[in-house]
Amino acid sequence: MNQPVIEVKNLVKRFGHFTANDHLTFSVEKGEIFGFLGANGAGKTTAMRILCGLSSPTEGEAMVAGFNVKEQPEEVKRRIGYMSQKFSLFEDLTIWENMRFYSAIYGLSAKVFKERATRLLRDLTLYEERNRLVSTISLGWKQKLAFSVAILHEPSIVFLDEPTGGVDPITRRQFWEMIYEASSRGITVFVTTHYMDEAEYCHRVSIMVDGRIDALDTPGGLKKQFNAANMNDVFLALTR
Amino acid sequence: MRTILYLLQKEFLQVFRNKTMLPLIFVLPVVQLVVLVNAATMEMKNIRVTVVDEDLSSVSRQLVAKLDASLFFDLQSLAPNRTMAFDRLKKSESDVLLIIPPNTARNLERQQVAKVQIITDAINATQAQLGYSYLGNVLMDLSRHLQMERAEIPAGKQINVSSSFWFNPELNYRVYMLPGILVILVTIIGLFLSAMNLVREKEIGTSEQINVTPIRKYQFIIGKLVPFWIIGLVELALGLIVGKLLYQIPMVGNLAVLFAFGGIYLVAILGLGLLLSTITNTQQQVMLLSFFFMLIFVMMSGVFTSVDNMPLWAQWVNKGNPLYYFMNVMRMVLLKGAGFRALAPEFTAITIYALISVPLAILNYRKTS
Amino acid sequence: MNRFWAFVKKEFYHIFRDYRTMLILFAMPVAQVLIFGFVISMEVKDARIAILDKSKDEVTRDITGRLLSSGYFKAGGYLDSEKEIGDAFNFDRVKMVVVFEPDFSQHLNKDGHGAIQLIADAADANTARLLTTYCEGILAGYQQEINQSQLSAAKLLVPEVRMFYNESLDDVFMSIPGIMAMILLLVSAMMTSISITREKEFGSMEVLLISPLKPFQIIIGKVAPYVGLALINAISIILMGYFVFHMPVKGSVVLLLFECLLFTILALSLGIFISTIAKNQMVAMFISMFGLMLPTILLSGFIFPIENMPLPLQILSQIMPPKWFIVIVKKVMLKGVGLAYVWKETLIIIGYIVFFVTVSVKKFKIRLE
Numbered sequence: 001m002n003q004p005v006i007e008v009k010n011l012v013k014r015f016g017h018f019t020a021n022d023h024l025t026f027s028v029e030k031g032e033i034f035g036f037l038g039a040n041g042a043g044k045t046t047a048m049r050i051l052c053g054l055s056s057p058t059e060g061e062a063m064v065a066g067f068n069v070k071e072q073p074e075e076v077k078r079r080i081g082y083m084s085q086k087f088s089l090f091e092d093l094t095i096w097e098n099m100r101f102y103s104a105i106y107g108l109s110a111k112v113f114k115e116r117a118t119r120l121l122r123d124l125t126l127y128e129e130r131n132r133l134v135s136t137i138s139l140g141w142k143q144k145l146a147f148s149v150a151i152l153h154e155p156s157i158v159f160l161d162e163p164t165g166g167v168d169p170i171t172r173r174q175f176w177e178m179i180y181e182a183s184s185r186g187i188t189v190f191v192t193t194h195y196m197d198e199a200e201y202c203h204r205v206s207i208m209v210d211g212r213i214d215a216l217d218t219p220g221g222l223k224k225q226f227n228a229a230n231m232n233d234v235f236l237a238l239t240r
Numbered sequence: 241m242r243t244i245l246y247l248l249q250k251e252f253l254q255v256f257r258n259k260t261m262l263p264l265i266f267v268l269p270v271v272q273l274v275v276l277v278n279a280a281t282m283e284m285k286n287i288r289v290t291v292v293d294e295d296l297s298s299v300s301r302q303l304v305a306k307l308d309a310s311l312f313f314d315l316q317s318l319a320p321n322r323t324m325a326f327d328r329l330k331k332s333e334s335d336v337l338l339i340i341p342p343n344t345a346r347n348l349e350r351q352q353v354a355k356v357q358i359i360t361d362a363i364n365a366t367q368a369q370l371g372y373s374y375l376g377n378v379l380m381d382l383s384r385h386l387q388m389e390r391a392e393i394p395a396g397k398q399i400n401v402s403s404s405f406w407f408n409p410e411l412n413y414r415v416y417m418l419p420g421i422l423v424i425l426v427t428i429i430g431l432f433l434s435a436m437n438l439v440r441e442k443e444i445g446t447s448e449q450i451n452v453t454p455i456r457k458y459q460f461i462i463g464k465l466v467p468f469w470i471i472g473l474v475e476l477a478l479g480l481i482v483g484k485l486l487y488q489i490p491m492v493g494n495l496a497v498l499f500a501f502g503g504i505y506l507v508a509i510l511g512l513g514l515l516l517s518t519i520t521n522t523q524q525q526v527m528l529l530s531f532f533f534m535l536i537f538v539m540m541s542g543v544f545t546s547v548d549n550m551p552l553w554a555q556w557v558n559k560g561n562p563l564y565y566f567m568n569v570m571r572m573v574l575l576k577g578a579g580f581r582a583l584a585p586e587f588t589a590i591t592i593y594a595l596i597s598v599p600l601a602i603l604n605y606r607k608t609s
Numbered sequence: 610m611n612r613f614w615a616f617v618k619k620e621f622y623h624i625f626r627d628y629r630t631m632l633i634l635f636a637m638p639v640a641q642v643l644i645f646g647f648v649i650s651m652e653v654k655d656a657r658i659a660i661l662d663k664s665k666d667e668v669t670r671d672i673t674g675r676l677l678s679s680g681y682f683k684a685g686g687y688l689d690s691e692k693e694i695g696d697a698f699n700f701d702r703v704k705m706v707v708v709f710e711p712d713f714s715q716h717l718n719k720d721g722h723g724a725i726q727l728i729a730d731a732a733d734a735n736t737a738r739l740l741t742t743y744c745e746g747i748l749a750g751y752q753q754e755i756n757q758s759q760l761s762a763a764k765l766l767v768p769e770v771r772m773f774y775n776e777s778l779d780d781v782f783m784s785i786p787g788i789m790a791m792i793l794l795l796v797s798a799m800m801t802s803i804s805i806t807r808e809k810e811f812g813s814m815e816v817l818l819i820s821p822l823k824p825f826q827i828i829i830g831k832v833a834p835y836v837g838l839a840l841i842n843a844i845s846i847i848l849m850g851y852f853v854f855h856m857p858v859k860g861s862v863v864l865l866l867f868e869c870l871l872f873t874i875l876a877l878s879l880g881i882f883i884s885t886i887a888k889n890q891m892v893a894m895f896i897s898m899f900g901l902m903l904p905t906i907l908l909s910g911f912i913f914p915i916e917n918m919p920l921p922l923q924i925l926s927q928i929m930p931p932k933w934f935i936v937i938v939k940k941v942m943l944k945g946v947g948l949a950y951v952w953k954e955t956l957i958i959i960g961y962i963v964f965f966v967t968v969s970v971k972k973f974k975i976r977l978e
Contacts, residue, residue, distance in 0.1 A: 052452045056608055073608050074454050082452040086445035092254050104246030147396045264895045272903055275925070279907040279916050281735070287914075307774055313712065329773065330944050332936065335916075358770045364783050367653045368912055372770055373746070379768055399752045400723040403741040405731035406698065413734040424903065434897060436891055443811075523890040524803045525630055531795065532633050533646055536640055544912050545649045546736045548656050548704060554648040572699065575732040581698040 004138065005030050005157055006051065007189050011060035013046050013067060020046040027206065028190060028204075030156070033183050035202030036192040041237050042208040044192045045140040048159055051190070052082050065156050079108075080160035082137075083149035085165065087142050089149060091135035098134060099149055106153035113152075120148040142169035146177055157188040164195065176201055196232040205231070207238050214238050245454070247463025255467060265433070265471060269425040273418065273479055274486060276609065280417040285307050286314045287333035288367035289372040290334040293318055297345030303356075303382055308340070312374045329361055336360050336371050348386070353457045407492075407575040415489045419570035422479040427537070430472045430506050431530050434513035438464060439526045442517075451607040461602055463508045472506040473499065499585070501569045502589050508562055511597030518604040537563040550590055563571065616822060624834045638792050638842045641851045645784035653739050657685030658739040659703040661694070664713035668723070675751055686890050700731050705729045705740045712851035721724065731901050746927040785850045785939035787911020789843055790931035793869065794876045794905055797839050801880030806893040809884070824973060832877045839876070843869040847942075855888040859945030868941065870950070871958050879930070885972040905931050933957045 004027035013021040028034045038044045049055040051064050053073030062069045065079035075167045088139050097119070103113035124144055134142065143163060150158050151218045160179075162173045170234040176198065179189050191202070199219060206216040215222055215238055217229055228234045256262065267474040289307060293300045308315045316334055328334040339357040347354040358375055362368035405411055429486045441447035449458065476499070480502035513530065520526040540554065541547075541563035547555060565586040572578035580587065625631060652891045662669050676682050688694065708726040710716065717723035727744055729737035729917050805828070822830075847865070850856035858865060862944070880897065887893035906920065907913060909931040916922055931953035933954040940946050948955070 026299055054448065066399065077452055078454040080452070083447065085431065085444060085447055086448075088445040088449040090250070092257050092444060093250065097253060101246060101250045102453070104243050105450070105455045118489055135335065259894050262896070264892065264899070265612075268899050272899065275922070276903055276907050278919050278922050278927075280913050286916050330946055332940065332948055346778065355765060355767050355769050357766045357772055360770065361773055364914060370742075372768075376768055391943055395753055395834050397717055397752065399717070400722050400724045400747050401727060401745050402724065403727040403729065403735075405729050405737050405741075405744070408731035408734055410729055411738055413798075416732055416734050421611075421903070426610070426904075428898065432894060436894060440889075443807075476752040479776070495637065508825070520629070522807070523894070524800065524807065525627065527803060527894050527898070528630055528633050528796075528801065528891075532637050532640070533901075535637070536644065539641070539644050540648060544906070545651060546653075546733060548649050549650040549652060549654050573731045576699055576730075577769065578699045 003030065004028060006190065007061075007063040007066055008047075008051070009061045010046065011050065011062050012058045012116045013050060013055070014041075015059045019211050021050070021057075026052065026187060026206055026213060026216055028157075030185050031183055033191065033203045035178060035199045035205040036190060036208070037199055037235065038108050038192075038208030043211040044208055045161055048161055048190070048192060051076075052080060052159055053077050074109055077120070078196055081153065081155040083146050083150045083160045083163055085161045086186055087139075087146060089134050089142070089146055092133065094131050094132040094133055095121070095137070095145060098145075099152060102149050103135070104151055108153060112197075114228075116152055116154075120152065122154065124148060140167045143167055143171070144175060144178065147175065151187060155187065157190060158182065160191040161218055162192055164193065164198065174199070194228065196235055199231040199235075207235060209239055244459050244462055247459065248466055251463060251467040255471070260332050263431065266475070270379045270478060270482055273421055273482060276421055277414045277417045277487065279414045280421075287312055287367065288314045288316050288333070288335045288375070289327045289375075289582050290316055290328050290337050291318050292322055293338065294342045295340045295344040297346040299338070299348060299354075299386070300340045300384075302385075303378070305561075306378050306382055309490055310374070310378060313555075321535060326359075329359065332361070334361070336369065336375065339377065347495045347561065392428075408490075414487045415528060415575065416480075416571060418483045418487055418489050419539075419574055420567055422476065422483070423541070423563060423566045423570055424538055424543060425479065425586075426476050426502070426506070427566075428534065429475050430468060430509040431513045431516075431534060432527065433471070434465060434468045435517045435520075435526045435530050436511045436523050437468070438514060438517035439520055439523050440521035442520060457602055457605055457607065461514065461605065463599075464512065465507075468510055468513075469503075472509075473502055476502050489574060491574055493573035494577075494579060495573075496572045497578075497580055497583065498569065499606065501566065501573075501587060501590065504594055505562060505566050508590055508597050511594060512562075514601035515597055515604060518601060518606070537561050540564065541567045543567055559589065564589060564594055565593075612822060613826050613830065614777060615869065616826070617833050620830050621834045621837075622666070624838070625907055634796065634838055635845070637796070638846045639786045639849065641782075641792065642785065642846055642853070646781045646854050647790055649784070651739075653681045653736070653743055655683045656681060656705065656736075656740055657701070658682045658695075658705045658707060658740075659686040659688050659697045660684070661688040661691070661706055661708045663711040663862035664709045665713075668714035668717060669709045672709075673723075676744065679743075679747055681747075687789055694728060696760060699758065703730070704733075704736060706745070706775070707744070713722045718864040736751075755891050756830055772800060775939055781850070781854045782943060784911060785854070785856055786935045786942070787848045787906075787909065787931075789869070789938060790847070790909060790911070790934045791902075791905050792842055792870070793839050793873050793934075794879075794931050795897070795901055796842065797832075797835050798880040798901060800885065801877050802883035802887065802893040803890050803898050805831055805884035806887050806890050809954075811891050825970075832881065832930065834881075835877060836870070836873055838864070839873040840869060843873070850942075856942065858942050859876065860941035860947065862949060865938070866953075868934065868937050868955065868958075869910065870961070871955065875930055875934075875958050875962050875965070878962050879971065882965045882969045882972075885969050904929060908932070908937055911935055930958065932959050 006028040008026050010023050011021055012019065012076065013023040024047060036044050042064060046055065050057050051062055053069050053076045056070055059202065064076045067075040069076050093101065099117045100113060104115070117237060118127065121130055126141065129137070147160070147163060159170050164175055167175070179191070183189050193199065202219065204216065204218050207213070215225070217225060222234045223230065226234045226237045228237060241414065258557060291304055291307065293304065303317070304318070307313050319328065322339060325337045325339070329337055337359040341355070341357065343387060344354045351361055358372060360368045360372055381538070408415055433481060484491065516526055516529050520529060540561055547564065567584050569583055660673055662673065675685055684695055686701050688697060688706065694706050697706060706728040708728065710724040713723045725748065727741050729741050731737040847858065851858065883893055883896050887896060898974040910926065910930045915926045915932070918926065937951045937954045940951050
């Protein structure tokens with residue numbers, strides 16, 4: 001573990017009088033699985049959108065993959081993958097067509113695309129289904145597919161915004177296996193979640209309350225600090 | 241370049257896979273074209289007349305017979321009294337009442353002049369005026385006829401007026417309405433499809449997924465606009481073919497001129513659609529906004545009513561109306577055979593339009609908020 | 610019931626907080642009334658004509674002066690030979706060329722007749738017809754004047770004309786009911802069909818359906834705000850007509866508003882019906898935009914009189930709901946009649962409402978099962 005791939009200093013985002021992110025400061029290292037927790041409306045998605053270059057910060061600085069998100073958002077975008085809360089693959093295209101489309105946007109050659117897509121779909125056991133319309137597959141498969149699409153171009157960081165919302169426990173477990181696999185290949189994973197058991201899987205966890213980061217440590221460290229048996233209690237202690 | 245090709249491929253796949261939209265895009269406009277061109281006639285015929293004959297003389301009978309013989313009038317009934325006749329006017333069962341008062345024939349005999357009453361439902365002002373002048377002609381004719389019966393009158397000096405109608409000798413309104421309606425349809429396709437498609441992606445969230453990729457704005461926009469550009473031109477060709485086959489619309493000029501203009505025009509319109517999509521968040525908003533502009537553009541373009549009759553300031557406002565230019569070009573190329581040289585003002589204007597709307601849309605399109 | 614009101618309130622907030630949509634909803638009728646009142650005119654005014662005078666004598670100059678000072682025409686150039694006519698149409702964009710035969714006055718005075726040829730640009734057939742008619746009228750007047758002595762002779766049937774309901778022959782009287790129909794219909798049908806389809810598309814309809822609210826309450830809650838908006842639109846059109854164009858409301862205002870309300874409900878039920886057949890907002894937009902805009906403009910008789918259309922279209926126009934509303938509005942506003950004269954049309958509108966609501970409910974139920 002060496003140089004940080006995400007470095008955030010005093011990041012502020014205001015919408016009118018409302019402060020969504022209040023002086024956030026943290027950093028994430030390469031290959032790390034970084035859990036970004038908080039109650040609804042705590043400002044997680046806003047911060048994540050800034051890091052992805054979808055929204056500009058009001059104040060402060062954020063470096064992602066070595067580039068300033070405010071000044072060079074397009075350079076940042078080249079090096080990240082993103083999976084939003086809303087499922088956002090094209091329902092009226094097939095699995096294969098969706099993958100080809102995104103690979104073209106990231107400028108992958110036809111050969112590389114074919115190799116990677118085949119490998120990713122084989123891993124998912126979806127290869128035989130590749131010509132099915134995305135609208136016809138189940139939510140669990142959709143989420144796993146969306147993740148595969150997000151790492152198709154081998155980004156250095158992948159941002160996941162509540163990736164396992166509404167899926168069954170088995171799929172969630174499989175999803176986290178995919179996250180670990182990606183992390184082991186050196187891809188940094190930045191993930192928001194509401195499931196406290198998932199927080200335990202992260203290398204480090206930050207907890208946001210009202211736009212501020214109130215705690216940041218390893219799950220073990222947090223439990224010790226708040227004298228709690230599990231992450232659920234940590235979360236409750238902070239957000240009460 | 242390869243990226244753009246894949247973007248295009250994706251858009252086309254989506255368009256052609258959509259089994260509900262496809263017929264709507266191609267069949268509905270053509271059906272409208274075929275049916276609606278027949279509606280737009282200003283030709284006056286069948287003005288419905290009710291006569292109240294209170295005189296019951298040979299003169300009044302001659303007048304009724306003349307009306308009955310006229311092509312312009314649909315002599316509906318002879319009402320027994322004025323009250324009933326007025327009632328017909330009120331119920332819109334009649335457009336004109338002709339009241340021949342008692343003693344008309346006698347007055348004509350004794351005083352040489354007699355009055356008849358014409359009462360017109362003037363809500364439709366144009367029709368009222370024409371109806372009145374046709375009726376006046378019938379009366380004039382009858383007067384002359386009665387005079388001739390009585391005495392010889394010397395033939396006066398006569399100005400013989402002959403009219404000829406160039407480019408459309410039979411005054412077939414279909415050949416001039418069809419290009420006009422086609423312009424409207426092509427514009428709706430271009431403006432609404434592009435604007436709604438982009439806002440739709442915003443609404444379902446796929447556009448955010450695209451904004452987080454390193455795609456260039458121009459790549460994305462070209463990928464989005466080219467399919468609709470092609471669909472618009474296909475629609476134009478389809479409309480012309482249908483017009484030719486069904487209504488034998490003349491194609492005097494060079495179709496290349498028409499399609500060249502259509503190409504630039506669609507770029508301008510698609511740019512406008514894109515611009516509207518950048519300032520709205522829901523499909524409902526963008527639809528209402530496009531509809532607002534569309535209605536103004538259509539009404540002022542001269543499809544239905546002549547632009548020359550508009551006040552000068554409105555003609556200036558029309559300089560910002562893309563439909564106005566396309567309408568001119570369509571009619572001038574198809575019916576009059578105008579070429580690039582004659583249409584230079586239109587080409588210049590629409591090119592400027594495109595050069596403003598597209599860059600403005602690109603500038604206004606934000607990947608980052 | 611409380612729950613229902615809370616839901617209606619929420620829908621109201623939804624729409625009224627969207628200031629852009631509100632702005633357009635209110636600007637639309639204003640813009641349309643102004644366009645029809647001040648811009649669009651069926652009357653010929655200052656049409657550009659070219660003169661080809663092969664005689665160049667006193668009489669032809671006199672006639673030319675008469676034409677150009679009539680207010681209908683203005684000079685768009687003087688030509689020297691027939692060869693220039695084509696260019697006059699294409700480049701100078703004149704609408705008509707008046708050709709005097711050589712030695713016109715000599716022929717007129719010696720032989721008793723002189724010839725004038727009118728060559729109109731019939732690419733716009735309706736305008737061409739009007740221009741030649743007007744010109745012939747002016748020439749006939751001139752001829753009558755030079756023959757004055759003979760024509761004052763005996764036996765004249767003199768028409769006494771009264772233009773009812775629209776004495777100043779104002780075009781806008783014809784358009785305002787049409788604008789009202791178009792805006793009420795399109796805004797209500799489009800907005801509701803899209804907003805209900807949107808809920809369907811994003812699955813929020815299901816959430817509402819499992820709530821304790823009954824399905825019809827949900828639908829009513831969704832459309833209630835539009836009833837309010839549409840009525841405000843109708844009232845603003847009536848007020849603009851009254852204050853800007855002095856269009857009277859001769860009949861009962863209560864009756865008029867009641868009919869507006871009925872028509873709005875018809876438009877909303879049509880919107881609901883569209884939302885039951887449309888899969889997504891694009892389709893809903895296409896059906897309501899394409900299916901309603903042009904047919905409403907063209908077939909409901911507010912620009913082009915229905916009586917002049919070919920029979921099949923006349924029959925088709927009977928099916929158009931706005932046609933009946935326009936008839937009602939004209940009768941109540943301009944003729945000042947009461948329900949006794951419009952009960953038939955009113956029943957037709959109610960019939961449509963019953964039809965659309967029944968079909969929608971059936972479709973809705975099928976989907977739920």
